[in-house]
Amino acid sequence: MSAQVRRAPSRILVMRLVDWNGEDAAAFEPVLEALDLLTPYVEVLEPGCAAVPLRAGAGDEAAFCERLIDTVAALVDQDCLTGVADGLFAAVLAAREGRIVPAGRDAAFLAGRDIGDLLATGLVEAETCETLRHLGIETLGAFRALPGQAVAERFGAPVRRAQLLAAGRLARPLAPRPVAPELAVTEVPETPYATVEQAVLAARPLAERLLATLDGRNLACTRVTVTARTGSGLERRRTWQIDPAITAAELSRRVRWQFEGWLTAAAASGGTEDEAANAVTMLELAPGGLIGLVAAGRGLWGAKGAALVRAEAALRHAQSLFGPDAVRVPAVTDGRGLEERSGSAAWEVEPAPPPPSGPWPGRMPDPLPALIGTGEALAVLDAAGSPVVALARGDLSAAPALVALGGKRIRITAWAGPWPVSERWWSEEARRYARLQVELADGSAALLACEGGRWRAVGWYD
Known part of the structure; x- marks a missing residue:
């Protein structure tokens, strides 16, 4: 009998620069190049903050964190903090304090955090946090104990997803996935791009092509890999974390940040002497972390795509005009007869679970007629x-x-x-x-x- 080998679950390390002001996104590129020396995969969450995947049990996590901090300090003279946890949300918060959350302890770590830490999800407004404080909800543990349906009805679906994050759920691993070649979009200019402005002008229509390609397949992505090849044959590649509902303008802004960083690194190494060698001859955007356009629990924090967000907004508008019971969806109800068991319910962002089956002698068994x-x-x-x-x-x-x-x-x-x-x-x-x-x-x-x-x-x- 062969024993089944179980792979250890992934862990996530988040690195955050201590003195990062966020004004010069290009200045983050040397930090990322320093991280490339330690790990084959780096995912940019935002300028000044990046994440790398770890394999639980593969080594001393504390020793790796110290090595990362020393490497960044030695190569780019920047101080950083690291945090390690099972999920990305917990790792982001742990990085603020330089903590390593033990495996399987994300929920316990999050429980005592201040309710204001929900702002780190990007799903909750500061006003919502203050409302929760007025209601006596001071910690993430108290927030996650609230009935999920009540949270969705009072604050909406994004805050409900933030509640799941506070419970240590909706975690996604940081791991590159193979992408179908036809989903990547590429631009090979007749005249190589010698400046950032030229490359960004090309990136905008390229971003529009990428999003249109994904939309045509009912897909969205949670990360985009930017690849550029220069006249000298040098190829640079960087993966950025993005929101599934990102616009072409926002995506092209990420490309601009990346190109500014690459050119800054080239200038620092004295590579600007030959402009033709440094000019960009190929630009590619490749999607990663593909998800269904209307699937639940997507993106960095389980955010919904643009199409579903617009649809929910339209339904809420209809409810505001005609009342909450005006928008109805099919629902299974309880009863004995077929007509009693097929009913409808008012539309909600997160539908309530079906009612428990009552004591109905002679009740129609499942499956019911279609x-x-x-x-x-x-x-x-x-x-x-x-x-x-x-x-x-x-x-x-x-x-x-x-x-x-x-x-x-x-x-x-x-x-x-x-x-x-x-x-x-x-x-x-x-x-x-x-x-x-x-x-x-x-x-x-x-x-x-x-x-x-x-x-x-x-x-x-x-």
């Missing part, structure tokens, strides 16, 4: 063509053989039932009927009901 409430009048016949009716004692007057529907007679190939139902016998709303499942020769299957001697189709199965 098409419900059709109500076509029909006749059930025996082999001789005589009508079949449901008797009071709960059986049929004869074995069903045919269904007369729409002027045609269709042979019954299989049937089950009948199941008699007696409801509210004590009231004026008393009902007695019987249900019958039939499979027909044309490949269809139906749920029939006989009430008052008349048959009708109450649902059709796939």
